[in-house]
Amino acid sequence: MTTASTTRHEDGAQRTAPDAFRRRLLEGMAAAVREYGYRDSTVADVVRHARTSRRTFYAHFGGKQACFVALLREANAAMVRQIAAAVDRRAPWDVQARQAIQAWIAAAQADLALTLSWIRDLPSLGADARPLQRESLEAFIVLIRDLTDTPELRAAGVAPPSRQLMVMLIGGLRELIATTVEDGGDIGDITEAAVRATQALLDPSRRPARA
Numbered sequence: 001m002t003t004a005s006t007t008r009h010e011d012g013a014q015r016t017a018p019d020a021f022r023r024r025l026l027e028g029m030a031a032a033v034r035e036y037g038y039r040d041s042t043v044a045d046v047v048r049h050a051r052t053s054r055r056t057f058y059a060h061f062g063g064k065q066a067c068f069v070a071l072l073r074e075a076n077a078a079m080v081r082q083i084a085a086a087v088d089r090r091a092p093w094d095v096q097a098r099q100a101i102q103a104w105i106a107a108a109q110a111d112l113a114l115t116l117s118w119i120r121d122l123p124s125l126g127a128d129a130r131p132l133q134r135e136s137l138e139a140f141i142v143l144i145r146d147l148t149d150t151p152e153l154r155a156a157g158v159a160p161p162s163r164q165l166m167v168m169l170i171g172g173l174r175e176l177i178a179t180t181v182e183d184g185g186d187i188g189d190i191t192e193a194a195v196r197a198t199q200a201l202l203d204p205s206r207r208p209a210r211a
Contacts, residue, residue: 034113157204
């Protein structure tokens with residue numbers, strides 16, 4: 001390997017290494033939450049799971065809360081993408097509603113500890129976490145609007161629900177998921193109730209689309 005190619009290789013490693021360490025730390029944070037819960041986990045737990053050092057941790061995050069918020073931001077974005085990808089835009093509107101809710105619950109079920117921590121722990125973090133709460137809410141509002149504002153659904157008489165109704169749907173489903181998990185239930189069991197509520201909210205034959 002020539003000097004020039006060695007330099008390029010080292011430069012590339014320097015550019016990619018921070019991202020690789022950041023990914024390991026986020027995965028370490030997720031593992032710590034699964035093991036101890038957010039409140040009882042520590043930076044030491046995160047770096048143990050990430051197999052790195054405190055020095056590396058603080059080179060990427062200001063503290064445990066900053067790492068947790070970054071993890072939830074990525075998890076929320078991934079969930080939105082998963083739901084969007086699960087919906088067949090050519091299917092009847094009520095089938096699309098079912099597909100969206102099933103995908104939402106499946107994504108939540110895939111990591112219950114992180115899901116519950118998102119719903120219960122994030123609001124308790126105060127003003128520093130509020131931007132992520134609003135960002136998350138807006139991402140789901142945009143998702144619902146995108147899924148319901150299509151030529152196929154308009155032809156069926158379905159229009160995007162009002163912002164207020166979307167907030168109620170999002171908040172209601174999150175609370176139903178959280179209380180089901182806390183009570184030791186299976187969140188898969190809430191699927192039919194959540195699907196029926198969503199379909200009722202959208203059904204053009206039962207109520208106006210906008211409140």
